[in-house]
Amino acid sequence: MNHNTADENLPWIEKYRPTNLDEVYGQTETVQTVRKFAQEGRIPHLLFYGPPGSGKTSTIIALARELYGKNYRNMVLELxxxxxxxxxxxRDQIKNFASTRQIFSSGFKLIILDEADAxxxxxxxxxxxxxxxxTKNTRFCILANYxxxxNxxxxxxxTRFRFSPLSTKAIEERVAVVVKKENLKLSHDAKAGLLKLSEGDMRKALNVLQACTAALxxxxxxxxxxxxxxxxGAPSPRSIEVVLDSIIKNDWSNAYSTMTKIRKTEGLALIDLLSGFVEILERYELKPKTRMDILEGLGDIEYGISKGGSERIQSTAVIGCIKSALEHEA
Ligand SMILES: Nc1ncnc2c1ncn2[C@@H]1O[C@H](COP(=O)(O)OP(=O)(O)OP(=O)(O)O)[C@@H](O)[C@H]1O
Ligand SMILES: [Mg+2]
Known part of the structure; x- marks a missing residue:
């Protein structure tokens, strides 16, 4: 790679962690409300909850930075x-932190308590x-997934704030910032795939983008x-289509070798293929009975794999399950 800055080795999730509340994407209402609390100087105890990578930690850290600026280290305890x-x-850490006198500034100290649901x-x-x-001189911000x-x-x-999975738009906007800063070329399809696979998780989006960049x-x-x-590590929709097509059109042994070949070249576990099939079959027009037969069959196979069943037998079962359901469809 050809650039050589100090941040070069930083994971992008750290390099691009929001430094202020304006850089927190997609959680507009929460950001507005906590900012208002801050401006009015009456911050309640906070609870942020929601799925991973939606910005809980980022939001409270950005808020604390806006509140304390240079004094952050004296005023904030992250646990x-x-x-x-x-x-x-x-309890001891909190006690020590809360009872030391504030030399540099007045106002509440902030204690961030991550993973409280554990x-x-x-x-x-x-x-x-x-x-x-x-409570007299500290405020708590509790972070949790659930x-x-x-209690x-x-x-x-x-005061509770629910962080929903981030919208595609929010992730798209943040990714665009990173793409620009890092001078990346991201094809249109690649961007669509990235947004879809991220499932509302910005951490995942940035990690995948960085991994792809490293692979160039x-x-x-x-x-x-x-x-x-x-x-x-997900099968591309294109390869799932190839395998499915082969199962439908070719005889059993050809279908089997297509499947094995694609699994080898893409390094896929059978279980990855299964979820790919389920997703792609959603878009096929099938009789309800056929669909049920396939889903039921694939479900049994997934269970079989999870119980440690032989991959070879389970692979052939996949072909059998789809072929026989579709034959009845005809
Ligand atoms: N809303 C957001 N706006 C901008 N960046 C975000 C946002 N949410 C997450 N990120 C990015 O993803 C990384 C992880 O986010 P963060 O630590 O805030 O997630 P979290 O909600 O606390 O997740 P967890 O439940 O796993 O602790 C951040 O460093 C940041 O780069
Ligand atoms: Mg967090």
Missing amino acids: NASDDRGINVV MTNTAQNALRRVIEKY AHKL PALLSRC DSKDDEITVEMVYECV
């Missing part, structure tokens, strides 16, 4: 609640009392849709 050293360690119920109860004890795993008494002390011979080459699928 991982799932730390296996347990609630006692967390805490045991006992630990959550302890945390609830810690929060109460230090709100239902949190109701803890929930009721926080030269940074001037274009990133293709095949590379995107390969980096995710």
Whole structure:
């Protein structure tokens, strides 16, 4: 690769972590509300919950940066609640942090508690009392994937914000920024594939994009849709079509060799092919009965694989399942 900056080795999810709230994409309402809290200087305890890579950590860090600027280090404590050293360690850290005097500035200190839904119920109860004890000069921001795993008494002390999976548009806009900054060439199909495979997860989008870039011979080459699928380890729609087509049109042994060949060249597990089939069959016009037979058959095969069944037998079962369902369709 031909450029040589200090950030060169940084993962892009860090290099492109939002530095302020304007760089948080797609969570407009949440961003507006927390910014308003900040401007009015009355921040409640916060709970951000939602799926991975939707911007929870990024949002609270960006907010804290806007609030504290250079004072960030003195005013913010980031803790991982799932730390296996347990609630006692967390409690001590909080106590130390909350009770040291603020020399440089006034206002609330902020404690960010990541992965709070991994805490045991006992630990959550302890945390609830810690929060109460230090409310005078600290605010907590609790981050979690699932709100239902949190104790109701803890929930009721926080203002809740749900982070939804990011919209395609939000990811597209952020990816465009990165593509421009990194001088990448991303084909139209590659972009579409990237957005689809990201499933609302910006972390995934950036990681896949970076992996594709690393796989290029030269940074001037274009990133293709095949590379995107390969980096995710998902079969490309094109190869799924080839295999499916062969199962439908060719005899059994030809279908089998096509399938094996594609699996080898793309390094795919049988299980990857299965989800590819299910997705592509959604777009086929089939009689309801045929569709049910295929889905039921593929479901059984997936179960078989998960139980450690032989790949060869399961592969042939896939062909048998699709062929026989389609024969009945005719
Ligand atoms: N809304 C967003 N706008 C811009 N970048 C984002 C956004 N969400 C995520 N990212 C990017 O993805 C990376 C991971 O995001 P973040 O750590 O905020 O996710 P999270 O919601 O806290 O996920 P987890 O539940 O796994 O902790 C960030 O470093 C950032 O680069
Ligand atoms: Mg996070």
